[in-house]
Amino acid sequence: MLKIRQTMNKTEIKPIRKEVVVNTSQATAFKTFTQKMDLWWPRTHHIGSTPLTELVLEPGNDGRWFSRHEDGSEVDIGRVLTWDPDGLLVLAWQINGDFKFDPELITEVEVRFIPEEAKRTRVMFEHRNLDRLGGTKPVESMDEGWGYIMGLYKDLADSGI
Amino acid sequence: MQKTGQHEKAFNALGDPMRRLIFEKLRSRPLSVADIAHGLPVSRPAVSQHIRILKDARLIRVRRSGTRNFCEIDPDGVLAMRIYLDNFWDTALAAFKTVAENQTDDE
DSSP states (O other): OHHHHHHHHTOOOOOEEEEEEESSOHHHHHHHHHTTHHHHSOTTOOOOSSOEEEEEEOSSTTOEEEEEETTSOEEEEEEEEEEETTTEEEEEEOBOTTSOBOTTOOEEEEEEEEEEETTEEEEEEEEEOGGGGTSOSOGGGOOSOHHHHHHHHHHHHHHTO | OHHHHHHHHHHHHHTSHHHHHHHHHHHHSOEEHHHHHTTOSSOHHHHHHHHHHHHHTTSEEEEEETTEEEEEEOGGGGGHHHHHHHHHHHHHHHHHHHHHHTSOOOO
């Protein structure tokens, strides 16, 4: 079992990195990203069973990050790991490769807001620990197909992404 | 660039809820087309169409075993979630920039 886990840990998926220059102040950039997430979140992207009505990020450390839906349900995405206005935000993205919320899974979304001019802010974005998306299934629950699964991991590792 | 085209295909393929559902089903083990269609509220031809799109996007592949066709996650498809997220954040950050620049600055 240990050997399998070690093999899994070798699987590396590069972080997603983005950089966006926003023509607004650092404070507005931070506020828009956090408190006004509902205004820019792509409406088609959620894991609820009915259409999305609101995307919520609660301010402050450990704030909830979730979506509200037409049937009144709330579906978790993750939570706030670091709330440091107006310069830094780290969120836990806890949706796994099966498009399910997994409280055990933490992939980090880090957003840095770097002021360049009064109305110019560089936003440095990183979504990391993506290798955890595919490797969170407990070994004990794998009732079949280990050879198959390990084949996938090997191919993934060999592809070097 | 071929790779970009493939990423877009994968992204679009997983943008559909029914295809996400099919993809989820296959993440645990390979299934026949009949197994996939079982319990889904769409017709068999519609399922086949979804499978074709997922296959074209190289998220899954179809393997023949005896007289039946089995669908399974394409090894490269393990990267699907990363591809999906990469495209998702591109879309989201572009929308964020637009909204941020249209805010009335408090200062």
